[in-house]
Amino acid sequence: MSKISRRKLITTGLAAAGGVAGLGVATRLAQKYGLVPPDHGGIYGLGETLTYASQRLLTRHSLAREFSTSQISKRPFPNEVEPPTDEFKRLQAGGFADWRFSISGMVARPASFSLDQLKSFPPRTQITMLQCEEGWSYIAEWIGVPLSHVLDVVGVLPQAKYVVYFSIEPDTWESIDMADALHPQTFLTYGMNGDKLPVGHGGPLRLRLPRQVGYKNVKFLTHLTVTDSMKGFGKGLGGASPEGGYAWYAGI
């Protein structure tokens, strides 16, 4: 009995020590390779970090499923749109001719683009699914310019880690890592199903991020900034969603 206890004690002790050491090494490696999300603190930090880290390892370059034209949803659900601000109404009255999308932060050439300027970049289309965290979904053709192209134009600095993007709606902003920002399916979207992007779906400009659920696909995009840390933004959690209790990483 006592022999077994001692053996058990030793093996349990070794396993615990190994576990702690392993956890320490894993944390270091995770931080080094950018596998720790900004909202890693708190009681749900463990699950959030495991989800983000494993999906980032598995999905860094994978492409969201694309569908055929016949699979485009006849009735895409626009979801709730906040009552437009006076500023939005003014821009809408002018046919969004004065809509500006600006880029600042860790870029070589900060810039501000009109919709026409964005449309002058080589357009791309994707037929992908938009999924809401509530559970509903639809498939649409999205027309826009890959964000990576625009980031190339402004020249992202090598220390960049996140792209933070803002809506014209107050307190509506999110962020993504560079893997998602430079992903070929991440679009600055201005068209949908062969037409302009309707206001209900985020027109005139929406960030399209098909590998993450709806709330990261911010509508009415006006501004983007490139940074190496989320610390200076709000509570440092990486967006309005994590500040409202929702996960920063929404690829699940």
Added chain:
Amino acid sequence: MPERTPWYHSRVSDSAYVASGASAASAVPAVPAVVPTKTMALRHSALVRVTHWITTLCFFALLVSGGEIVISHPRFYWGETGNDLTPTLFKLPIPASRNLVPTGYKFTLPDANGWGRYLHFQAAWVLVFTGLLYAISILLNGHLRNNLLPAKSDLSWRTFSTAIASHLRFERPSAAEAWSYNVLQRLTYLFVIFVLFPLIIWTGLAMSPAFVSAVPAAVNVLGGQQSARTLHFFVSLALVAFLLVHVGMVWLAGFKSRMRAMITGAMITGRASANRAGTTAGTNMERT
């Protein structure tokens, strides 16, 4: 060593834990054997007990958070897509936590998707690690072979009909049955461990837009993302059904003794003689 007639053939795995007064006796070799009045033996290994209760905790966390997520859109579809503007496969007759869902109710429930989703995925991670630890251990230590896989001879209609008939009569299981799982129990546990749990994880992952970007087959073979969601819901119902039957059977078999066995690991053998000599009368537990 008290004899215990193995109810389930002559498998030895369970009897390896049979208790005896031997250790008490060997400690005082000159004195005649002191036999405790109540003898306990190890029914469930520490691994089984710890993984069982972690799984229980995770299951409740997943059930509550899953319910919270479902109420934000209590409509189900088949195929790739579905939303408030498209026909449903079926709807749950409950109010929703989001005001745009047409439920027929004039009020909305509080929104809990933020912590609901955080908790759901965290509990899923803990459950997956616990499940892997359990599955690998029972493969290696023989628990699967000895205590979960039914004997070939028991895979006959006669054994099945006898077992089903006794269950249908709500017969209290015999004392011997406390030491080994019957054939229906074995098949049910195997089904839950190796079919329902893998299915719930698969259908869950099939809803993740990022996961399926890396493994598109995970959702394609299920018939689409909304099909995966609907299947996830049905598999969770099957797991809840298992939980209800499981707790019901524990109740029928003797709630106190079964709970004690799953918490402390010990089960009363009820075979010790009533020699109250000496001062060691009481319970004596021996574990290998």
